[in-house]
Amino acid sequence: MILRDDEASEALATRCRETLASAGSSFDAARALARRMGGLVTGPGKAEFGFWAPELLEARVPDGDIFLEILQPDAQFSLTVSRQNARFRRTRLPVERADAWIWCAVDGIRAGTRDVIGDFYALTWRDGEGEWHRIFDPLAASVPFGVFAPAELYDLAAMQAARSDKPYFEGLQPGEDGAPAKLGPAVNILQIHTPTATAGRTLASLARQVEHLADRVRHGGTIEPxxxxxxxxxxxxxxxVEPTTVYxxxxxxxxxxxDYGEVLTTDLRRPDTTNWGYDVVISGMAAVNPALLESGRPDELVDLIAALHTFPDGPKKVIFDVVFGHSDNQGLEALNRHYFAGPNMYGQNLSYRNWTVRAIMLEIQRRKVDFGADGVRVDGAQDFKWWDADEEVMRHDDEYLQEMADVVQEVAGTRYRPWFIFEDGRPWPQEDWELSSTYRAVIDNQRDDDVFQWGPLTFAHNTPFLYTFWLSKWWRIREMVERGSNWISGTANHDTLRRGTQINPKLNINTRLGETRMDILDHAYDNPAVQMLTYAAFPGVPMDFLNAMARASWGFIRNQDDKYGVKIMAEEAISLEWQVDDYAYSLPGAFSRLKALGYETRDDLERFLHVLPALVEVTDYDLDVIATLLNSVEPRLAGPSPFTPAALKVIARAWMDDMHDYCNVAGYLDRLTERQTAFALALREFRTARPWLRGNxxxxxxxxxxxxxxxTVLFTSFRQGPDGEQVYMVAHMEGAETEDFDPLNLHHQAADGQGGWTVALATPQIGPDYEGGPIVLRDSMGVVFTRTAPG
Known part of the structure; x- marks a missing residue:
């Protein structure tokens, strides 16, 4: 039986009042109280709940109309079925209030674990008309049905106690005077989008793949492409991996x-949205996106982290990508108005100068990274701004960015501070941002010397398959080599690959990269010469994107939109030109939803997608007018007949779902070659063996x-290591093939007459038999030589 612990509830409220009265500042008070917010398990059958609900004060809701609602599921309840009608036993418990803070301690409640589904909860209140309303927990640890539903009380301590990588954390070395361990940068990074990384599309599926590979390495199995x-x-x-928007x-x-009675019957659906991950609502970000969970248990994220930390040839660090710079407009329905500072191009700005909001966001971050991440990448750090009313200007909140980097994590009894990476292109969106951004605003302002930012070649506007790209970026390349030690480098990531699929094919495309557009795109973002440049020459930390390395498709994947779904499809339509040919479209199972709607061939779809973007633009996205004009096209367009706004939305949803399937890396693995993948791995091993290459x-x-x-654009690089090793690279970046020449004669330091050079790496087109001497280089070819410094 669920009962309120009166003494403990009153103590929570008393402690809250004391904190508010005695803390050094409002922010100090809020940070202390935020640590106790949400649903926290305090013992067997015991839990404490805390909410910040200023909206109830503003609405003058009396104490007697506010309750903690506990929902106990019946025995047949499951998290692994697509749809079900489930029954819950409802208990409403009175709460204690301290200003805008609401507290309640509970006995007899069940917390969820890997093997047990816990009780669900929300704050609920009754208005003057007798209608009931819910306030959901923004700091919830488990949200099996998303952030717009009651959360599940979850036993995080049990989850942490069961993790198999505890020795990894116990081995972290503390800082001076017992300070938390400080984790530094990795040698290189693989960027992964979980839903397209494996056929299973879940964190559990990805963990199994890592474990399977670990077994092969551990037992000397054959390593395949x-x-x-x-x-x-x-x-x-x-x-x-945070919860995203819903339909x-x-x-x-x-x-x-x-029914408001003691028994609640619900219609439940397993979350199945697809999203590239950046459309968040802030609420629930301490939890895991339920659409990524095979079992509905957040333990899957710990399992993946543990599999990576215990990899047999050395621990692999895990970096979380967090989005606190904006909220989708759906966040307005998940959080009270105090969280928001007004609209922006993504949805809503966050109110960073509201000290309670600031404290809650930092607490959400702390709880999420406590899953066991070694590093944190902060998305869109240039968007963390606040309005300075005295000077009447918008200011970047660098203090908040520093507070993010200062958060201390604790896993397996070890306190540590993760490595931090910031994506910050300020003064973006100022029109001249590509020219005026230094990409060093956070690096120069933070206290730690290992803070990183995305480098200038890593941002979305980089398109390395347009002619003259490499020389037009020469000034940025000079910055890379001179001051790039704290930059993430590489031109293939989720942003750049998506931008590549949006380029007009009529532009000055480097046709030497391939015979078809699909070949050109694949070779542009899995380019051996670019990889050689990144790994054997550039400072910083190289990063690759799994979909690019697998030469798999990619794009803006989000199937939740209703209002703007057709517009998004029109904007993404050009990706058909780059990523889908007749053969790929014709394969059984490919684009099955669009085919069922009447787009039986790629030509059918292409014709429709040629017309649609123009109509979206000229009608200012008026779906009624667009449908009317589509119906008048002769000969008739393939697809539903007649076109209606509703039909167009169905097509847009089918496009997004089919493209999500098409982008799955599992569908491309059989096309990978031995030489292609062996070369890329050899480059990574070359970099790992020479950590000094990270320096400027x-x-x-x-x-x-x-x-x-x-x-012909030929880049050369000459670097000297602290152990006397010299590394010399020549890479053909674009243009006509060279005449027969000796690469060592291009550079006076390489051609010093001392000799001793050996070929360390050569791109796949060159082949393993090349040992030096004259050679003809073509686009994307290159060689790396090494020697011990003469004398």
């Missing part, structure tokens, strides 16, 4: 029957290109 995609990396960065027009994942170019190091260009 697909295995190499995951090997040679010291860190894995997961695209956001705008439904169906909802949790629907009550409207020093005295005696040189980076240049061959002049006069004469239609």
């Amino acid at each position: 697909a295995d190499r995609l995951f090997m040679g990396y010291e860190a894995v960065q997961l695209l956001p 705008e027009a439904g169906p909802a994942f949790w629907v009550d029957d409207g 170019f020093a005295w005696g190091d040189q980076f240049s290109y061959v002049q006069p260009v004469d239609g």
